[in-house]
Amino acid sequence: MRSDASKLGFYLLLAPILLWLVVLIILPHVGLFVVSISEKVGPREYQTGLGNYATFFGEPLYWRTFARTAIMSILATALTLILGFPIAYYIAKLSRGRTKTTLFLMCMIPFWVSELVRTFGWMILLRETGVISTGLQNLGLISGPIELLYNDAAIMVGLVYTSILFMVVPLVTTLDSLDDSLIEAGYDLGGTTVSIMREIVIPHAMPGIVSGCIVVFMLSLGNYLTPILLGGKDSLWFTGMIYTQFITRFNWELGSALGFLLLGLSSAIVFLGLKLSKQSLSNTMGRA
Amino acid sequence: MIPTIPQPAFVTWCYRAYVTVFFIYLALPLTVVCVFAFNNSVFPSPPWEGFTLAWFFGTEAPFIGVFNERSIMRSIGTSAFVALWVSGLAVTVGTCNAFLFVRHEFRGKALLYMLMLLPLIIPGVILGISILVFSSAIANTLEDATGLWFDGLRPGLILVILGQFSFITTFATLVISARLQKFDPSLEEAALNLGATKLGTVRQITLPFLMPAILASAIVSVLMSFENFNTTLMLVGSDSPLTITMFDKLKQGSTPVLNAVSLLLIVISAVLGLFSLFFPQRRG
Numbered sequence: 001m002r003s004d005a006s007k008l009g010f011y012l013l014l015a016p017i018l019l020w021l022v023v024l025i026i027l028p029h030v031g032l033f034v035v036s037i038s039e040k041v042g043p044r045e046y047q048t049g050l051g052n053y054a055t056f057f058g059e060p061l062y063w064r065t066f067a068r069t070a071i072m073s074i075l076a077t078a079l080t081l082i083l084g085f086p087i088a089y090y091i092a093k094l095s096r097g098r099t100k101t102t103l104f105l106m107c108m109i110p111f112w113v114s115e116l117v118r119t120f121g122w123m124i125l126l127r128e129t130g131v132i133s134t135g136l137q138n139l140g141l142i143s144g145p146i147e148l149l150y151n152d153a154a155i156m157v158g159l160v161y162t163s164i165l166f167m168v169v170p171l172v173t174t175l176d177s178l179d180d181s182l183i184e185a186g187y188d189l190g191g192t193t194v195s196i197m198r199e200i201v202i203p204h205a206m207p208g209i210v211s212g213c214i215v216v217f218m219l220s221l222g223n224y225l226t227p228i229l230l231g232g233k234d235s236l237w238f239t240g241m242i243y244t245q246f247i248t249r250f251n252w253e254l255g256s257a258l259g260f261l262l263l264g265l266s267s268a269i270v271f272l273g274l275k276l277s278k279q280s281l282s283n284t285m286g287r288a
Numbered sequence: 289m290i291p292t293i294p295q296p297a298f299v300t301w302c303y304r305a306y307v308t309v310f311f312i313y314l315a316l317p318l319t320v321v322c323v324f325a326f327n328n329s330v331f332p333s334p335p336w337e338g339f340t341l342a343w344f345f346g347t348e349a350p351f352i353g354v355f356n357e358r359s360i361m362r363s364i365g366t367s368a369f370v371a372l373w374v375s376g377l378a379v380t381v382g383t384c385n386a387f388l389f390v391r392h393e394f395r396g397k398a399l400l401y402m403l404m405l406l407p408l409i410i411p412g413v414i415l416g417i418s419i420l421v422f423s424s425a426i427a428n429t430l431e432d433a434t435g436l437w438f439d440g441l442r443p444g445l446i447l448v449i450l451g452q453f454s455f456i457t458t459f460a461t462l463v464i465s466a467r468l469q470k471f472d473p474s475l476e477e478a479a480l481n482l483g484a485t486k487l488g489t490v491r492q493i494t495l496p497f498l499m500p501a502i503l504a505s506a507i508v509s510v511l512m513s514f515e516n517f518n519t520t521l522m523l524v525g526s527d528s529p530l531t532i533t534m535f536d537k538l539k540q541g542s543t544p545v546l547n548a549v550s551l552l553l554i555v556i557s558a559v560l561g562l563f564s565l566f567f568p569q570r571r572g
Contacts, residue, residue, distance in 0.1 A: 009486075013388040016381045021403050024454040025410075028418035035421050083310070090307050093290055103311075105562070110314055112561035114515035116531050117550040120538060121317025124324060124332055124547075131320055134334040161317065180290050187293050214409070222411025224518050229538065239413045239518070246417055246522065256421060263414045270409050281402055281409075 029263075036256035052257035062241065062258070069238040070265060072152070073220035076159040080167045080216045081209065083160065088171030088208075089201075093180070104172065111165040119229050122158050123149060126230070150232030158226040163219045167212035174208030175201070210277040214270050221266050238262055318554055325547035332544045343548040354548045363533035367514050370445060370529055374452045375509035379502055381453075382460025386498075389461075390468045407455035416522025419451050444525030451519040456512050460505040467501035468494075507564040511557055 039051040056062045091103045110118060125131045126148040136142045148154060178201065186196040202209070227237035242262065245255030274281060324332040328340035330350050342351035354360055389401060407415065420443065427441035440446045471494065479489040495502075517531045524532050530549070537546060 010388075010392055010394070013384050013392070016384045017388060017400065017404065020381055020454070020457060021400075021406075024419065024450060025403070025407060028415075028422035029410075031422040031425055032414075032418040035425075086303070086306060087310050090303065094303075096291075105565075106311060106314065108561065108565075109558050110318060112511055112557040113318060113554050114531060114550075114557070115517060116515070116534050116538070117321060117553055118317055120534075120542070120546060120550060121319075121321040123538075123542075124320045125317060127333065129331070129333045131334055161313070164314075183290050184293065193295075218409060218411060222413055222518060224413060224521065225535070239411070242413055242417065243521070246420070252421060255417065259414050259417050262411060266409065266411055281405055 032256050033260060035253055036260045038253055040253060046253075052254045053261075055254055056257060056261060061236075065236040065241055066238050066261065066265075068236065069221060072155065072159075073217055076156060076163070076220045077213050077217045079156065080160050080164050081213060084164050084167035084212070085171060085205075085209075088168045088175055091168070092172045092175035092178075093183075107165055107168050110161075115162055115225055118162060119158055119225050122154070122161065122230060126154055126157075149230060150235070152231065152235060154230040155227050155235060155237075158230045159220050159223060162223065162226055163216040166215040166219065170208040170212045170215075171205060172208075174205045178204045206277055207279055210273055210279050214273050217269055217273075218266050221262065221269075321547050321550045322554065324544055325551045327544055327547075330543055332542055332547050343544045350543070352545065354545055354552065357545055359533060360530070360545070360549055363528055363530045366445070366527050367529040367531070370449055370452065371510045371513040373449045374456055374513040375506045377449070377453045378457040378460040378509045379464075379506045381457050382464050382505060383498070383502060385457070385461040386464040386468045389465055404458060404461060407458045410455070412455070412516070412518030413522060415454060416451055416519040419447060419454065420522050423447055442525065443523055445527055447523040447525075448520050448529065451523045452513045452516050455519070456509045459512065460509055463505040463508070464498060464501045467498055471497055504564040507560050511560055511564075515553075515557070 036052055037048055037050060038046040039049045041047050056066075087107070091100060091107070095103055123130070127133070128145045128147040128149070130148070132148060133142075133145050137145065182200055182204075183196060186200050191199070222239060224237070224239040224243065227235055228240055231237065238258070239262070242255055242258045245251045245258060249255075270281075273279075325343055326339050326341070327337055328342070329335075329337040340346075340351075342353060344353045345355060346353040347356050385404065389397070389404075423441040427438045430436070430438050430441075475493055475497075476489050479493050480486070484492070514529075515531060517535070520529055520532060521535075528536070530553075534546060534549060537543075
C-alpha cells in the first residue's frame with residue numbers, strides 16, 4: 001500500500017465499484033427522488049413541491065393498496081417462516097448424509113427456475129379448468145368446476161411458494177451450526193421440547209430467521225408477477241400501480257413518488273428487523 | 289428433537305408426513321408444467337388427450353412447436369445476449385471488488401461494503417424505474433444540448449443489461465470474496481520470492497485459485513439474468529427477452545407451447561444450478 005504502484009492498483013480496483021455504485025445505484029435514486037418532488041405545471045414545465053405525495057395520501061385507492069401490499073407481505077413472511085422452519089430443522093438436524101443433500105437440493109431447484117414458470121404452474125393447477133378443480137370433480141367431491149385462481153388466497157400460495165427457499169436456506173445454515181450436544185444437554189437438564197426450542201434453538205437461529213424474513217418480505221413487497229397473474233382484476237398490488245403510472249399513464253412524477261414510498265417502506269422494515277434482532281446488514285446479507 | 293433423543297412414534301410420523309406434503313407442494317407446479325408440455329391439446333389443462341411432441345417440434349398450426357415459433361426463438365437469443373453481457377460485466381467487477389475488500393484496508397471500507405450490499409434490499413421494480421428515470425434525464429439533457437439522438441439511453445437492451453448488472457454484481461462479489469478469503473497469502477509470497485512479477489503472480493497463482501468461484505458466479509449470473517423479470521420489465525424496449533415474451537403470451541391466454549419452453553428452462557436451469565453448486569467443491 002505504500003509504494004506508488006500498489007496505490008495505483010488500489011485506485012484501479014476502486015474505480016469499477018465506484019462507477020457501478022454511483023452511476024447505477026446512487027445517482028438514479030437521487031434522480032428518482034428529484035422527479036418525485038417535481039410537479040408538472042405545463043408542457044415541459046415543472047416546479048418543486050410535494051404534490052405527488054399529497055396525491056398519494058389524498059387518494060384512498062393509492063394508500064389502501066399500499067397498506068394492503070404491506071399487510072399481505074407481512075402475512076406472507078410470517079407464513080413462510082412458520083411453514084419453512086420445520087423443514088429447515090428437519091434438513092439440518094434430523095437427516096444425514098445423502099438424504100440431507102438431496103432434500104436441500106430439492107429445495108433449491110424451484111429457486112433456479114424462473115418465477116414466471118412457477119407462477120404458470122400454479123395457474124394450471126388452480127384455474128377453473130385446472131388440475132385441482134378437475135381432480136376434485138373426478139373424485140366426486142364437488143359437482144361443478146370451481147375457480148381457485150384470482151383471489152387473495154391464490155396470491156398468498158404463490159408468494160409463499162416463490163419465497164420459501166429464501167427462508168429455508170439461511171435457516172438450514174444457522175441450524176447446521178448448532179451443536180447437537182447443546183440440545184442433548186437441554187434434555188439432560190430436564191427441558192421439554194418446547195422449552196428447548198424456545199431457549200436454545202430459536203435464539204441460535206435468530207440471524208437466519210432475520211435474514212430469511214427480510215429477504216422474503218422484500219421479495220413479496222416488490223413482487224409483480226405473482227399478484228398480477230394469480231390475483232384477480234381487483235387484487236391490486238403496489239408494484240402494479242407503479243408500473244401503470246410509468247408505462248401506461250406515462251405519469252413519471254407520481255410513479256416516482258409511489259416508487260420512493262415503496263422503497264421507504266421496504267428500507268424501514270429492513271432497518272427495523274435489523275435493530276430488533278441486533279444484527280447488522282453486513283452480517284445478515286453478507287453471508288447470503 | 290434430535291435423532292439421539294427418542295420421540296413418541298406419533299410425533300415422528302406427523303413430522304415426516306408434513307415434510308412429505310411440503311415437498312409435494314414444492315414439486316407440484318413444476319411437475320404439471322412439464323407434464324402438460326406433452327399433452328395433445330391446445331390448452332395446458334386437463335383432460336389428458338394423449339402424448340405428443342408437437343409442442344416441441346410441430347410445424348402445423350395450431351401445433352407450432354417451440355423450435356419453430358420464431359418469436360420465442362428470437363427472445364431466447366435476446367436473453368442469451370443480455371445474459372452473456374451481464375455475466376461478463378458482473379464477474380469482472382465482482383472480481384475487482386473481491387480484491388478490493390479482501391486485500392485492502394482503507395477509510396470508508398465498511399461504508400462502501402454496505403453500499404455494495406444495498407442492491408440486495410432494493411426491490412427490482414424500483415431499481416428499474418430509477419435507472420429509467422435517470423437515463424432518460426441524461427438523454428433529454430444531451431439531446432437538448434447537442435441536437436443528436438441518444439437511443440442507447442432509452443429503454444432497450446443496453447438499459448436492460450445495465451439494470452440487471454446493477455444487482456447481480458453484488459452476488460458475484462459475495463461469491464468471489466468468500467473464495468478469496470480462503471486463499472493462503474504465503475502462496476503469493478512464494479511466487480514473488482521466486483521472482484514473479486506482481487501481476488504475473490495474480491494471473492498464475494491467485495486467479496486459477498479463484499476460477500471455481502468465478503465460474504460458479506458466472507453461471508449464477510447467467511441464470512439470474514435469464515429469469516429476471518421485475519427490473520427488465522421497466523427497462524425493456526422493442527427487443528424483449530424470454531421472460532417478457534412469455535409474460536405477454538401468458539396474458540393473452542396460454543397454449544402448451546409455453547409449457548414446452550418452461551420445461552426447457554427447468555431442465556437447463558437445474559443442470560446449470562447443480563453445476564454451479566458442485567463445481568467449486570470439486571477443486572476445493
